[in-house]
Amino acid sequence: MAHGGKHPPMKGIRQLAEHLDISIGTVSRALNGKPDVNEETRKRVLAAAEQLGYVANQSGRSLRQGTTNVIGLMIQSSKETVENSDNFFLTVTGGLQSVFARHNLDLIMLPCPNDEDPYEYLKRMVARRIVDALIISETQRIDKRFDLLAKAKIPFAALGRSLSIGQHPWADLDFDGVVNCAVDRLVALGHRRIAISAPSSDINLGFIFVEGYRRALERHGIDFEPALVIRAKSSEQGGYQVADELLRLEERPTAVILIYELMAIGLYRRLMEAGIIPGRDIAVVGFREAPRAKFLQPPLTCFRTSVHDLGVELAEILLSSMPAYSHIYPKTKRQMIWPLQLVPGESDSFHLKVE
Amino acid sequence: MAHGGKHPPMKGIRQLAEHLDISIGTVSRALNGKPDVNEETRKRVLAAAEQLGYVANQSGRSLRQGTTNVIGLMIQSSKETVENSDNFFLTVTGGLQSVFARHNLDLIMLPCPNDEDPYEYLKRMVARRIVDALIISETQRIDKRFDLLAKAKIPFAALGRSLSIGQHPWADLDFDGVVNCAVDRLVALGHRRIAISAPSSDINLGFIFVEGYRRALERHGIDFEPALVIRAKSSEQGGYQVADELLRLEERPTAVILIYELMAIGLYRRLMEAGIIPGRDIAVVGFREAPRAKFLQPPLTCFRTSVHDLGVELAEILLSSMPAYSHIYPKTKRQMIWPLQLVPGESDSFHLKVE
DNA sequence: CATAGGATCGTAAACGTTTACGGAATGCGT
DNA sequence: ACGCATTCCGTAAACGTTTACGATCCTATG
Numbered sequence: 001m002a003h004g005g006k007h008p009p010m011k012g013i014r015q016l017a018e019h020l021d022i023s024i025g026t027v028s029r030a031l032n033g034k035p036d037v038n039e040e041t042r043k044r045v046l047a048a049a050e051q052l053g054y055v056a057n058q059s060g061r062s063l064r065q066g067t068t069n070v071i072g073l074m075i076q077s078s079k080e081t082v083e084n085s086d087n088f089f090l091t092v093t094g095g096l097q098s099v100f101a102r103h104n105l106d107l108i109m110l111p112c113p114n115d116e117d118p119y120e121y122l123k124r125m126v127a128r129r130i131v132d133a134l135i136i137s138e139t140q141r142i143d144k145r146f147d148l149l150a151k152a153k154i155p156f157a158a159l160g161r162s163l164s165i166g167q168h169p170w171a172d173l174d175f176d177g178v179v180n181c182a183v184d185r186l187v188a189l190g191h192r193r194i195a196i197s198a199p200s201s202d203i204n205l206g207f208i209f210v211e212g213y214r215r216a217l218e219r220h221g222i223d224f225e226p227a228l229v230i231r232a233k234s235s236e237q238g239g240y241q242v243a244d245e246l247l248r249l250e251e252r253p254t255a256v257i258l259i260y261e262l263m264a265i266g267l268y269r270r271l272m273e274a275g276i277i278p279g280r281d282i283a284v285v286g287f288r289e290a291p292r293a294k295f296l297q298p299p300l301t302c303f304r305t306s307v308h309d310l311g312v313e314l315a316e317i318l319l320s321s322m323p324a325y326s327h328i329y330p331k332t333k334r335q336m337i338w339p340l341q342l343v344p345g346e347s348d349s350f351h352l353k354v355e
Numbered sequence: 356m357a358h359g360g361k362h363p364p365m366k367g368i369r370q371l372a373e374h375l376d377i378s379i380g381t382v383s384r385a386l387n388g389k390p391d392v393n394e395e396t397r398k399r400v401l402a403a404a405e406q407l408g409y410v411a412n413q414s415g416r417s418l419r420q421g422t423t424n425v426i427g428l429m430i431q432s433s434k435e436t437v438e439n440s441d442n443f444f445l446t447v448t449g450g451l452q453s454v455f456a457r458h459n460l461d462l463i464m465l466p467c468p469n470d471e472d473p474y475e476y477l478k479r480m481v482a483r484r485i486v487d488a489l490i491i492s493e494t495q496r497i498d499k500r501f502d503l504l505a506k507a508k509i510p511f512a513a514l515g516r517s518l519s520i521g522q523h524p525w526a527d528l529d530f531d532g533v534v535n536c537a538v539d540r541l542v543a544l545g546h547r548r549i550a551i552s553a554p555s556s557d558i559n560l561g562f563i564f565v566e567g568y569r570r571a572l573e574r575h576g577i578d579f580e581p582a583l584v585i586r587a588k589s590s591e592q593g594g595y596q597v598a599d600e601l602l603r604l605e606e607r608p609t610a611v612i613l614i615y616e617l618m619a620i621g622l623y624r625r626l627m628e629a630g631i632i633p634g635r636d637i638a639v640v641g642f643r644e645a646p647r648a649k650f651l652q653p654p655l656t657c658f659r660t661s662v663h664d665l666g667v668e669l670a671e672i673l674l675s676s677m678p679a680y681s682h683i684y685p686k687t688k689r690q691m692i693w694p695l696q697l698v699p700g701e702s703d704s705f706h707l708k709v710e
Numbered sequence: 711c712a713t714a715g716g717a718t719c720g721t722a723a724a725c726g727t728t729t730a731c732g733g734a735a736t737g738c739g740t
Numbered sequence: 741a742c743g744c745a746t747t748c749c750g751t752a753a754a755c756g757t758t759t760a761c762g763a764t765c766c767t768a769t770g
Contacts, residue, residue, distance in 0.1 A: 013726065023749065025728080025729075025751075025752090028727065028728060028729080029749090037748070038748060041749090056727070058417075058483040059413075059415075059484065060725070060755090062414035062755090063418050063726080063754090063755045064726080065727080065729090070485070075445075094468065097466070098470075101468060109464035109465075109466060111445065111462065113452040113453070113456060124410065125461075129412055129414065130425070236649075239650075266650045295591045295592075295595065295621045295623075367756050367757080368756065368757065378719065378721075379721095380719075380720060380721075380758080381719055383758060389758095389759085391718060391719075393718060412757070414755080415756030415758085416756075416757050418724095419725050419759085420759090
């Protein structure tokens with residue numbers, strides 16, 4: 001705890017240089033670890049900087065070297081996102097930062113206001129050059145932002161796939177693997193009529209999830225029934241709606257796959273209201289483990305992964321595409337699908353065997 | 356959609372000026388709405404800027420005028436926060452932005468890595484002068500950050516109270532009102548032994564909540580029993596623990612107040628395991644309404660508020676303390692307690708009357 | 711007509727930093 | 741003693757913008 005208090009206010013590197021009676025250039029070199037400086041004077045400079053609490057002004061530095069040492073993570077605080085994600089982004093952020101910190105890169109989150117077009121918002125942020133690189137999330141199936149970023153020649157990576165992504169770097173959860181595993185498991189338990197919930201197919205996730213589902217059924221020789229695909233929001237409310245739809249079907253499915261774990265709360269509720277017990281009368285598999293999954297009754301069968309580590313991977317993918325860091329993170333993996341593991345609960349292991 | 360494509364890459368205001376054959380100073384004045392410029396040339400400049408996609412470089416501007424037009428919201432991605440808050444901050448962010456947008460202020464989120472001391476992190480951010488003003492959240496009961504910000508003379512406001520806050524601006528939820536209302540209601544229903552859950556009293560919230568609880572009991576002539584204060588994490592797991600503790604008590608309380616709605620999930624679960632039905636055998640009141648509260652069985656009695664509007668208030672409080680905006684937002688309210696309303700569920704309206 | 715003054719614009723300095731360049735001092739070999 | 745390489749440091753230019761100041765032109769007023 002050796003920073004100042006009784007010292008004159010630190011105005012900039014100039015005062016620091018005067019205080020040390022060294023030229024301003026040498027001070028800068030000393031602070032930045034440049035070679036042309038005596039090891040002893042470097043020590044003096046660093047000590048003085050620490051003592052006077054000097055930190056380089058970011059604007060000056062950025063202006064000169066055209067770099068900000070800041071990475072932006074763009075998120076959208078849409079109503080959907082707010083209701084739906086259980087701090088997914090905060091967890092990813094932790095992983096990202098653990099990598100960025102090693103290079104003195106700071107991560108900031110850029111929340112796009114929900115009354116502003118994400119494309120326009122991003123354009124503004126890019127133009128202001130407040131960040132060196134960007135991570136965009138909540139990718140749409142067709143997402144103009146990729147073109148924008150490519151044209152602006154600003155390094156970026158995406159959290160989530162998109163049709164527009166081309167050869168650009170991204171990382172995403174293995175939705176395909178999840179739905180495959182879920183279907184396999186349910187089929188092994190004797191199910192043939194398996195419903196699935198998914199968001200609108202505009203969202204890339206909605207498309208991928210259902211496609212995986214279709215192929216998985218095909219693999220088992222089960223016909224794909226469009227009526228069993230239920231589009232709903234990824235929230236408790238959405239889960240309630242899904243159950244509603246299920247109950248409306250003339251021939252009720254014996255199993256349902258939820259794309260978001262929170263939905264189980266609403267789904268359970270609606271099923272209970274109808275006297276249907278999850279895990280006994282109908283099998284439920286949820287996607288993505290959350291703390292509350294194991295507190296549901298019956299505990300939800302779902303899929304676990306380390307979102308933090310996904311952030312680590314994504315950070316490395318991004319850095320590997322930044323000229324200044326690409327020598328550290330070789331460009332081997334530029335696109336990655338992040339695996340999840342099944343966590344068996346009791347929501348799908350019911351005693352009633354189908355027919 | 357009139358921005359460039361076939362134009363030469365926009366390097367800066369200088370190119371724009373050459374393209375228009377106007378001096379660089381005039382262009383700047385035109386863009387910034389300064390008075391000394393002919394209305395017609397201003398139009399020309401604005402049109403050309405739009406067409407060529409010119410946006411002022413933030414570093415240059417910041418360096419010159421010592422202002423960034425960016426407001427920072429510091430959050431902490433601690434494990435506790437991640438498990439606990441259901442996108443509370445994203446919602447607040449929406450309210451903040453709706454105000455900031457009116458003044459061309461951008462909001463960025465500064466997530467403090469969980470392996471870094473929040474104080475040091477903040478110090479770094481302040482020194483780098485990446486933001487004009489700051490909002491800090493998750494205030495501790497004793498929080499050195501207030502001194503830091505005051506000394507740095509950077510405008511700030513706090514989301515959450517603190518002992519260290521002095522006359523600084525803040526906004527906070529009305530925890531006191533909530534616990535008062537909850538106790539009143541439970542007492543009116545005939546309860547005398549009311550338990551309460553709260554986080555550690557290091558967290559300011561933990562202290563305030565329990566103090567309000569103590570005073571409310573006093574008002575009703577009920578003795579304060581330390582054993583009925585259960586410290587637990589604000590998560591499903593925490594709720595489970597609370598129920599555990601309740602069951603361990605020799606004389607079981609007839610009601611319990613939860614400080615966080617999510618805890619109800621774990622609490623319900625543990626109670627059910629013990630054959631105790633919430634709403635019939637024990638009354639439960641939760642704090643802060645969340646989408647899932649109404650999907651619990653029985654629906655949770657809890658407290659509702661517009662977190663978005665809280666953000667609006669907080670933004671205005673902050674701006675009123677910034678010299679550049681204090682003429683717009685008069686300094687009437689610098690500290691504000693945000694009210695909540697009771698949303699009756701069925702978790703406390705049980706038929707069994709106490710003795 | 712002379713001039714005051716307003717309207718509009720150009721010029722150049724400043725913001726704080728990094729870095730290319732050159733200079734001084736030193737060490738070493740001949 | 742001389743040349744040369746090495747080590748260290750100071751000087752100054754550059755990054756893109758804003759803005760104080762002064763210059764110019766025009767109009768109105770005496």
